[in-house]
Amino acid sequence: MIRIEVDLAARSYPIFIGSGLLRDSALLGRAIKSRQVMLVTNELVDPLYAHFVEEALQDRQLRKVSLADGESRKTIESYYQILTALLEAKFERGCTVVALGGGVVGDVAGFAAASYQRGVSFVQLPTTLLAQVDSSVGGKTAVNHPLGKNMIGAFHQPSAVIADLETLNTLPPREFTAGLAEIIKYGLIRDRDFFDWMETHLDQLLARDTATLSLAVRRSCENKAAVVGADEQESGERALLNFGHTFGHAIEHAQGYGNWLHGEAVGAGMCMAARLSTRMGNIAPTSRDRIINLVARAGLSTEAPESSSRAQLLEAMSIDKKNKDGHIRLILLDAIGHASIRDDYDEEALLEVLGPSATFQAA
Amino acid sequence: MIRIEVDLAARSYPIFIGSGLLRDSALLGRAIKSRQVMLVTNELVDPLYAHFVEEALQDRQLRKVSLADGESRKTIESYYQILTALLEAKFERGCTVVALGGGVVGDVAGFAAASYQRGVSFVQLPTTLLAQVDSSVGGKTAVNHPLGKNMIGAFHQPSAVIADLETLNTLPPREFTAGLAEIIKYGLIRDRDFFDWMETHLDQLLARDTATLSLAVRRSCENKAAVVGADEQESGERALLNFGHTFGHAIEHAQGYGNWLHGEAVGAGMCMAARLSTRMGNIAPTSRDRIINLVARAGLSTEAPESSSRAQLLEAMSIDKKNKDGHIRLILLDAIGHASIRDDYDEEALLEVLGPSATFQAA
Numbered sequence: 001m002i003r004i005e006v007d008l009a010a011r012s013y014p015i016f017i018g019s020g021l022l023r024d025s026a027l028l029g030r031a032i033k034s035r036q037v038m039l040v041t042n043e044l045v046d047p048l049y050a051h052f053v054e055e056a057l058q059d060r061q062l063r064k065v066s067l068a069d070g071e072s073r074k075t076i077e078s079y080y081q082i083l084t085a086l087l088e089a090k091f092e093r094g095c096t097v098v099a100l101g102g103g104v105v106g107d108v109a110g111f112a113a114a115s116y117q118r119g120v121s122f123v124q125l126p127t128t129l130l131a132q133v134d135s136s137v138g139g140k141t142a143v144n145h146p147l148g149k150n151m152i153g154a155f156h157q158p159s160a161v162i163a164d165l166e167t168l169n170t171l172p173p174r175e176f177t178a179g180l181a182e183i184i185k186y187g188l189i190r191d192r193d194f195f196d197w198m199e200t201h202l203d204q205l206l207a208r209d210t211a212t213l214s215l216a217v218r219r220s221c222e223n224k225a226a227v228v229g230a231d232e233q234e235s236g237e238r239a240l241l242n243f244g245h246t247f248g249h250a251i252e253h254a255q256g257y258g259n260w261l262h263g264e265a266v267g268a269g270m271c272m273a274a275r276l277s278t279r280m281g282n283i284a285p286t287s288r289d290r291i292i293n294l295v296a297r298a299g300l301s302t303e304a305p306e307s308s309s310r311a312q313l314l315e316a317m318s319i320d321k322k323n324k325d326g327h328i329r330l331i332l333l334d335a336i337g338h339a340s341i342r343d344d345y346d347e348e349a350l351l352e353v354l355g356p357s358a359t360f361q362a363a
Numbered sequence: 364m365i366r367i368e369v370d371l372a373a374r375s376y377p378i379f380i381g382s383g384l385l386r387d388s389a390l391l392g393r394a395i396k397s398r399q400v401m402l403v404t405n406e407l408v409d410p411l412y413a414h415f416v417e418e419a420l421q422d423r424q425l426r427k428v429s430l431a432d433g434e435s436r437k438t439i440e441s442y443y444q445i446l447t448a449l450l451e452a453k454f455e456r457g458c459t460v461v462a463l464g465g466g467v468v469g470d471v472a473g474f475a476a477a478s479y480q481r482g483v484s485f486v487q488l489p490t491t492l493l494a495q496v497d498s499s500v501g502g503k504t505a506v507n508h509p510l511g512k513n514m515i516g517a518f519h520q521p522s523a524v525i526a527d528l529e530t531l532n533t534l535p536p537r538e539f540t541a542g543l544a545e546i547i548k549y550g551l552i553r554d555r556d557f558f559d560w561m562e563t564h565l566d567q568l569l570a571r572d573t574a575t576l577s578l579a580v581r582r583s584c585e586n587k588a589a590v591v592g593a594d595e596q597e598s599g600e601r602a603l604l605n606f607g608h609t610f611g612h613a614i615e616h617a618q619g620y621g622n623w624l625h626g627e628a629v630g631a632g633m634c635m636a637a638r639l640s641t642r643m644g645n646i647a648p649t650s651r652d653r654i655i656n657l658v659a660r661a662g663l664s665t666e667a668p669e670s671s672s673r674a675q676l677l678e679a680m681s682i683d684k685k686n687k688d689g690h691i692r693l694i695l696l697d698a699i700g701h702a703s704i705r706d707d708y709d710e711e712a713l714l715e716v717l718g719p720s721a722t723f724q725a726a
Contacts, residue, residue, distance in 0.1 A: 035688070076443060087510035092686050115478070117684045118505065118516045119596075142481065147450035153481045154517060233482075321480045323455050325398070 002214070004221050006137065007229040011157045015137060015221050019210060021164040022049055022125065025056035031160040032057060032123050036095035038086055039064045040109035042073075045101045045127050048170055053100060053125070063089045067105060072258035074104045074144045076152065082112035096121040096159075102128035102175070103135035103262060107153070110141030114156030124158045127167040129179025130263045133186075133220035136161045138228040138238075144257055148319040149249045155233055163221075165213055177299040178263025180205065181244070183216050184294060185270060186223040189240045192337025194219050199290070202297055239322055240339045243331040244270030247304070247354075250316035254308035267300030272353045277333040279349040287336050303355070310354040365577070367584050369500065370592040374520045378500060378584050382573060384527040385412055385488065388419035394523040395420060395486050399458035401449055402427045403472035405436075408464045408490050411533055416463060416488070426452045430468060435621035437467045437507045439515065445475035459484040459522075465491035465538070466498035466625060470516070473504030477519030487521045490530040492542025493626050496549075496583035499524050501591040501601075507620055511682040512612045518596055526584075528576055540662040541626025543568065544607070546579050547657060548633060549586040552603045555700025557582050562653070565660055602685055603702045606694040607633030610667070610717075613679035617671035630663030635716045640696040642712040650699050666718070673717040 001018035021027060037060050041050055046066045054062060065085045067078050086095070097113035097120060099106040106124055113122035126136035142153025168176065183205075187195025197219075198205075204212040224241070231238040247269030252260055271292050278288040292302045304313060322329040322341065328350075332342045364381035384390060400423050404413055409429045417425060428448045430441050449458070460476035460483060462469040469487055476485035489499035505516025531539065546568075550558025560582075561568075567575040587604070594601040610632030615623055634655045641651040655665050667676060685692040685704065691713075695705045 076439070080439060083508060083515055084510070087508055087514060087682065090682055090689075092688075093684050094687060111478075115474075115515050115517055117514060118503070118518055140481070145446060145450055147447070151450060151480060152446055152478050154478055155481055319450065319453055321456050324457060325455075326453075 002218050004218070004225055006157070006225045008157060008232055013157060013159050013161070015161040015163065015225065017132075017163045017165065017214065017217050017221065019165045019214075021162050022052040022167070027162065028053060028056035031162060032096050032098060034060070034094055034096040034121060036061045036089070036091045037063070038082070038089070038091060038095060038097045039100060040067070040082055040097060040105055040112070041065075041100040042067045042069045042102075042105050044069045045105070049100060049127060049167060053098065061089075063091075067108065070258045071104055071144070071252070071262065072256075074108055074257065076143055076145075078108045079112055079143050082109060083116055086112070086116050091116075093117045093120055096123055098123045098125060099136075100125040100127060102126065102131045106131055106136050107140070107142050107150070110139075110156055110158070111143055111153050114141055114154035119156065122156060122158045124161040126161065126163050128171055128175050129168055129217075130175070130182055132163040132168075132217050133179060134182040134224060136163070137221055137224045139232065149253055149257070150321070151319070163217060165210060165217065168208060168213060173299075174261060174264070176208070178261040178267070180298040181263040181267035181270065181295070181300055183220050184298065185241070185243050185266065186220050188270065188291065188333060188336060189243045189331070189339040190227070190337065191219070191223055192335075194223070195294075195336055199294055202294065206299070239341050240331055242322065243333075243339050244273050246317055246320050246322065246328065246330055247272040247313070249320065250313040251304055251308060253316040254312040255305060260305070264300055267295050267298065268302060268304055271295055271302040272304065273330065273332055275353045276330070276345060276349055279353070280332065280345055283333050283335060287333075290336065306355065308355070310351055313354045314351075365581050367581070367588055369520070369588045371520060371595055376520060376522050376524070378524040378526065378588065380495075380526045380528065380577065380580050380584065382528045382577075384525050385415040385530065390525065391416060391419035394525060395459050395461060396522075397423070397457055397459040397484060399424045399452070399454045400426070401445070401452070401454060401458060401460045402463060403430070403445055403460060403468055403475070404428075404463040405430045405432045405465075405468050407432045408468070412463060412490060412530060416461065424452075426454075430471065433621040434467055434507070434615070434625065435619075437471055437620065439506050439508075441471045442475055442506050445472060446479055449475070449479050454479075456480045456483055459486055461486045461488060462499075463488040463490060465489065465494045469494055469499050470503070470505050470513070473502075473519055473521070474506055474516050477504050477517035482519065485519060485521045487524045489524065489526050491534055491538050492531055492580075493538070493545055495526040495531075495580050496542060497545040497587060499526070500584055500587045502595070512616055512620070513684070514682070526580060528573060528580065531571060531576060536662075537624060537627070539571070541624040541630075543661040544626040544630035544633065544658070544663055546583050547661065548604070548606050548629065549583050551633065551654065551696060551699060552606045552694070552702040553590070553700065554582070554586055555698075557586070558657075558699055562657055565657065569662070602704050603694055605685065606696075606702050607636050609680055609683050609685065609691065609693055610635045610676070612683065613676040614667055614671060616679040617675040618668060623668070627663055630658045630661065631665060631667055634658055634665040635667065636693065636695055638716045639693070639708060639712055642716070643695065643708055646696050646698060650696075653699065669718070671718070673714055676717045677714070
């Protein structure tokens, strides 16, 4: 078992990574300290893994909310459903909300934990690759609004993250592939060696080799923990973790939440950001091609969907948490392994990377 | 103009108290720094005072949400209405939410500010006595859930509070009286001199004499600022501000939100807490009678409504943020001017102060 610390003074917490951690009742029992525990999961994960948590916490007062699956359920209604369950159970401020599932479960449950009685304890048990390498770490919680992704939420750190690599064995191929996008992202924005390693180890990763997976999850969490520890509330460096996400959120929004998985949209978004970085002369065409090639080898699309017009994507990008004074701000690459936040890009070049102009004219 | 500082390190902020402050465009302009401003008010306050804010900020991008009046609108729906307005206006993370109104407007607008894009700036312009002396200071934001009051919310400090005493001239008598309850509270829990002063100056206060009001608002804010500065997130002393509130919340809940004003319920709740304190031998009957007498002179009820049974009140008290291990915790008095959090009260005595036993048997 690997242990990584997220260093946030009084809000510091450990990330545990290993195979079979959900079977470790003692570990779960230590990480989840409350007498009252609200387990939040979804209908797909529930029958596979909830029993491990139920067994480990059989001496506690445990209740469960099982959400329907998918990004389309990352709504204020799901959030309210969890709050109602907490109140029906008369859970007190000393309770813990436990998220067992992927990014949607973690984000919704985390926002409920952040706002129930103005904040209760929260533990993340991520079961998807994307949640293990990215969304379960760092305390960002949110629900979507029909007008924008992740627009309602809170910074609320978990008190522990337990990533059981065994859960990745049951992950559908699309979900697994989507998680690879966030792993590639860490290499691109701040860890060139990790990007190089991905290029040489992608086949073992795709084969879900445990040792390779373990290294990828660990290195991703180390990168995430370092960024979050330096800039918890995204006043600076943390925004770089949004590389590919402004494009990606626009794709998700334009296609309707849940039709493209978040990681799939980020994969295409990173390719779009790489193209724009090259257009601006910041990275060489060969670097751009390495990026697009790795994303494609991972099984991800490297382009925005043709069914979303430039106009639709641009409109969706106009609502983004990084925007300032009405201007879209983007994370772009200066090199493989180095990113920065920019608003000095060329508008024409941005339009071009959004897709074929014919689609734009038709919109 | 009086200025009081709430000392919370990086989140410190000023409270300005004075007559005609809403007419002071320069003050409003300095306190509200953003280009994008969402003014949240209610249908009663809007026609009276919104124009001052609109005039002061005519060079900004200003939008307005006007809620229906009353505690029954302190809901997740009102909260969502503000978030939707923010998104429709494409307001960015640099925007400011401004609450112009009483406790309901401030609490709902504050929670929207706390969670829009995971937190934006917030300014309070309280127009009721209760909001000026209590709810606008300290960063507690919340909405009600049908199963419990203030159960969904966040700690989110404003960047400034501007209390214009002139707005109290238009306050309906019931609203004014309700605010007196919270002023009496500060004397009871931590400021004996202030309680003595209230006894001798209540008539001038009821006549809304400006100098007397100014002193009462100032002294209340000084007390509140001191408590919040020492214990922002209510891990200890701040719970004492809940004196009379556990009983009060139960009355509000049992009677249906909005039928008793919050301050009215707190007034009766303080008398109930005083009776229990005497029953436990902590304060003399003469002290209890002074408290009940002052609350009555203020025009507030000193008893729970007969239409709420002991059983109803007890059930409502079982959902309270202070409760621990299934036990109701209460703020009780050790003396006039000193309170403590207790769970060693006698259950029989608690039942008795909740109301006549006939009501209990009938339930």
